[in-house]
Amino acid sequence: MRERAPVLIAAGLFLLPLALIDPRTYLTLTVAGLAMGMLIFLVAAGLTLIFGLMDVLNFAHGALFSWGAYVGFSAAALLNQRLGWATSPSVVANTLLLLGAIAATVLITVGLGVLLERVIVRPVYGQHLFQILITLGATIVLEELIRIVWGPNDQVMPVPFTFQGSWDIADVVVLRFPVVAIILGIVIYVGMVLMLNRTRVGLIVRAGVENGEMVQVMGHNIYRYFTGVFAAGSALAGVGGLMWAIFSQSVRPTMGGEQLIFAFIVVIIGGLGSVTGSLVGALMVGLSYNYVAFLVPKAAIGVTMAIMVLILLFRPTGLYGAAR
Amino acid sequence: MTPPTLTPVQAARLRERQRRLREPTLYLRLGLLAAFALVPAVVPSFQAMDLALKIALFATLVASYDVVIGYTGIVSFGHAMFFGFGAYAVALALGKFGAVTYGHLLLGFAAGVVVSAVVAVVIGAFSLRVKALFFAMITLAFAEFALILAVQWSQVTGGEDGLSPKLPGVFAVGFDAGRILGVPVTGRLLTYYLVLAACIALFLMMSRFVHSPLGRTLQAIRDNELRAEALGFQTFVFQIVSSSFGSVVATVVGGLYAMWVRYVNPESTLGIPIMLDVLLMVIIGGIGTLYGGVIGAAFLLAARTVLPDLRTLSASLAPASEVLQRLSERWLLYFGILFILIVFFFPRGVIGTVQEAMSKAKASRG
Numbered sequence: 001m002r003e004r005a006p007v008l009i010a011a012g013l014f015l016l017p018l019a020l021i022d023p024r025t026y027l028t029l030t031v032a033g034l035a036m037g038m039l040i041f042l043v044a045a046g047l048t049l050i051f052g053l054m055d056v057l058n059f060a061h062g063a064l065f066s067w068g069a070y071v072g073f074s075a076a077a078l079l080n081q082r083l084g085w086a087t088s089p090s091v092v093a094n095t096l097l098l099l100g101a102i103a104a105t106v107l108i109t110v111g112l113g114v115l116l117e118r119v120i121v122r123p124v125y126g127q128h129l130f131q132i133l134i135t136l137g138a139t140i141v142l143e144e145l146i147r148i149v150w151g152p153n154d155q156v157m158p159v160p161f162t163f164q165g166s167w168d169i170a171d172v173v174v175l176r177f178p179v180v181a182i183i184l185g186i187v188i189y190v191g192m193v194l195m196l197n198r199t200r201v202g203l204i205v206r207a208g209v210e211n212g213e214m215v216q217v218m219g220h221n222i223y224r225y226f227t228g229v230f231a232a233g234s235a236l237a238g239v240g241g242l243m244w245a246i247f248s249q250s251v252r253p254t255m256g257g258e259q260l261i262f263a264f265i266v267v268i269i270g271g272l273g274s275v276t277g278s279l280v281g282a283l284m285v286g287l288s289y290n291y292v293a294f295l296v297p298k299a300a301i302g303v304t305m306a307i308m309v310l311i312l313l314f315r316p317t318g319l320y321g322a323a324r
Numbered sequence: 325m326t327p328p329t330l331t332p333v334q335a336a337r338l339r340e341r342q343r344r345l346r347e348p349t350l351y352l353r354l355g356l357l358a359a360f361a362l363v364p365a366v367v368p369s370f371q372a373m374d375l376a377l378k379i380a381l382f383a384t385l386v387a388s389y390d391v392v393i394g395y396t397g398i399v400s401f402g403h404a405m406f407f408g409f410g411a412y413a414v415a416l417a418l419g420k421f422g423a424v425t426y427g428h429l430l431l432g433f434a435a436g437v438v439v440s441a442v443v444a445v446v447i448g449a450f451s452l453r454v455k456a457l458f459f460a461m462i463t464l465a466f467a468e469f470a471l472i473l474a475v476q477w478s479q480v481t482g483g484e485d486g487l488s489p490k491l492p493g494v495f496a497v498g499f500d501a502g503r504i505l506g507v508p509v510t511g512r513l514l515t516y517y518l519v520l521a522a523c524i525a526l527f528l529m530m531s532r533f534v535h536s537p538l539g540r541t542l543q544a545i546r547d548n549e550l551r552a553e554a555l556g557f558q559t560f561v562f563q564i565v566s567s568s569f570g571s572v573v574a575t576v577v578g579g580l581y582a583m584w585v586r587y588v589n590p591e592s593t594l595g596i597p598i599m600l601d602v603l604l605m606v607i608i609g610g611i612g613t614l615y616g617g618v619i620g621a622a623f624l625l626a627a628r629t630v631l632p633d634l635r636t637l638s639a640s641l642a643p644a645s646e647v648l649q650r651l652s653e654r655w656l657l658y659f660g661i662l663f664i665l666i667v668f669f670f671p672r673g674v675i676g677t678v679q680e681a682m683s684k685a686k687a688s689r690g
Contacts, residue, residue: 056574123668132399132460133607134667138662140600148654154680261468264461298476306471308462309380309450316454 017291029290033181035178037286038185039247043259044278045192046233052209052273053229056121057128059135061140061237064251064262067112067159068105068238069245070150071177073157075104080158087161094160098180098246105238111140113234113269117227139257146253157245181243188236189279196275205229209273209319265308272320280319356618360520368388377471377516379621381581384523384606386617387530388573394612395534396566397546401473401599402447402463405470408570409443409595410436410578412474412481415588418489420480425492431584436575444571448564459567467599475592486589491515494651497586519580531614533569542566604659607666610673619674624659631655 018026035271047061047239054098076097079085120138124130146300163177187318196202208222244259245251266285270277293300363376389403418424419430447466451458463634473482490496497517533539545552545559553559582588605624670677
């Protein structure tokens with residue numbers, strides 16, 4: 001029962017705005033909030049896994065988010081320019097464009113993740129201060145590289161035709177792309193949970209979160225798993241960035257830094273190292289942000305902070321965090 | 325000369341005091357002080373004065389950050405926020421919610437200090453309970469929140485446009501007391517000396533803080549938290565005290581900054597860029613040295629002043645290449661690379677590395 005308590009309380013809380021907002025707007029906001037939550041989840045999940053397994057607080061995660069967005073943007077722009085996959089009304093072409101952009105993003109961010117882990121993070125395992133400093137340095141470099149390669153200004157992200165606009169279901173306006181984002185988020189969450197709970201690799205990773213030294217004693221090269229998890233986390237951040245770019249229809253070099261703060265709040269709410277905690281935390285942040293942004297626009301960022309402070313007050317380790 | 329009743333501790337202190345006068349670093353510090361004090365007389369240009377005082381201000385700010393990061397071992401990303409609190413408190417007290425008097429100037433400082441102390445204790449109480457790592461994330465979130473608040477709450481803070489406070493009495497722009505020894509005594513000059521004196525006082529205070537028994541305890545916690553806890557220290561309380569102290573000093577520096585620059589806006593006092601600058605300065609100078617801030621601030625601020633010239637140079641060398649143009653514009657990239665390299669190869673910064681080399685040389689000499 002204790003396990004379920006946070007979910008139940010959260011679910012109850014999110015019916016509360018229904019008293020203040022009319023039901024149709026409420027549903028529209030809920031879809032937008034769920035989508036935003038799913039995108040934040042993608043970023044936070046990688047962050048929390050990297051922290052859980054390697055005890056590394058990765059400040060470069062936001063830069064990987066931006067890189068994912070920009071690589072996806074380039075891939076989408078290229079596919080659209082050559083083949084017209086974004087502007088054509090064909091669902092197949094649009095989906096292919098999205099998948100192509102995701103593939104390109106994953107490829108580049110996995111590469112970047114491996115590079116970062118091997119070159120930057122590996123020498124400072126176990127030293128928190130230097131980890132924070134060095135990943136921060138990496139963030140500066142990666143963000144500046146974006147400005148050099150793609151230029152410092154905002155760019156308009158090509159959005160596939162099928163995903164533009166909205167569906168009108170029983171008088172409720174449901175934007176299309178958020179639905180795609182929610183589905184993708186669910187797929188990734190389920191995939192991660194299955195991977196962690198049902199496979200041998202997942203077993204070793206979970207064991208590593210519990211006690212890394214013991215895993216090494218059992219004859220597994222934990223550093224290989226470190227690299228793998230870091231790369232997977234980077235890819236998640238990159239895909240999150242790409243989806244966010246389509247969601248907000250633009251890319252800019254500082255987008256990662258802004259989302260990183262949300263991701264941190266989510267990781268703190270959910271508990272360091274917990275994937276489910278990240279999902280619950282991300283949905284809480286996404287939904288409350290959207291409700292409050294509708295009711296009191298200026299208080300939107302404040303409410304996420306308030307949630308974080310409240311949760312820390314009652315559960316200092318976060319909703320699903322183990323005391324470490 | 326030495327009375328025989330001295331306890332061993334007192335004797336050690338006496339020896340320490342006598343040794344201090346023979347140490348070269350003492351004279352280095354005094355020389356530095358003299359240099360700062362003489363700048364307005366020797367180089368009467370405003371640019372030189374501005375650069376010198378900004379170095380002093382940032383050196384103090386970096387030192388206050390060093391108390392938190394270097395002597396206590398907790399990473400804060402909210403230090404610029406406290407700096408901004410001070411700047412805004414002084415600017416608001418002198419303009420919007422007060423009159424241009426000395427009393428309101430002091431009131432501004434007092435208000436800033438109180439707000440910062442409360443916020444720092446609250447943040448510390450929430451985040452340091454579990455893990456010092458939480459502190460980094462939560463201060464980052466709070467700093468972002470403060471920045472957004474300053475931009476959006478424009479009836480009070482002036483939004484993006486910021487505030488331009490006027491200073492009272494002898495610090496006002498129009499004040500002129502003729503010439504003393506050929507140097508024109510203006511409001512600017514008096515502000516310069518007031519701010520400089522305040523910076524020195526803050527520096528001495530921090531030096532006293534880190535060398536006090538409390539400071540020793542903090543270093544013990546930094547080096548081995550578990551052991552400090554086992555020795556009976558409530559590490560969490562000490563960490564809150566230290567981070568609040570650093571934050572309050574940063575607030576005062578922020579107020580002084582507002583006095584000197586006479587302009588406060590969210591970007592120049594609260595933003596993440598200021599935080600990055602402070603981090604770079606503390607890394608370059610040396611974590612846990614206190615005086616490293618002087619070197620870090622001097623290097624970074626001087627580089628800032630020179631870099632625009634380099635940009636025009638590269639533009640004249642290769643006017644056609646856009647990528648080269650961008651490469652030269654993105655000086656932050658080089659700071660980022662420098663940052664990583666310093667963390668890798670000189671994790672103790674300039675002063676730490678020099679100290680290490682000196683103590684090695686001393687050891688080899690016997």
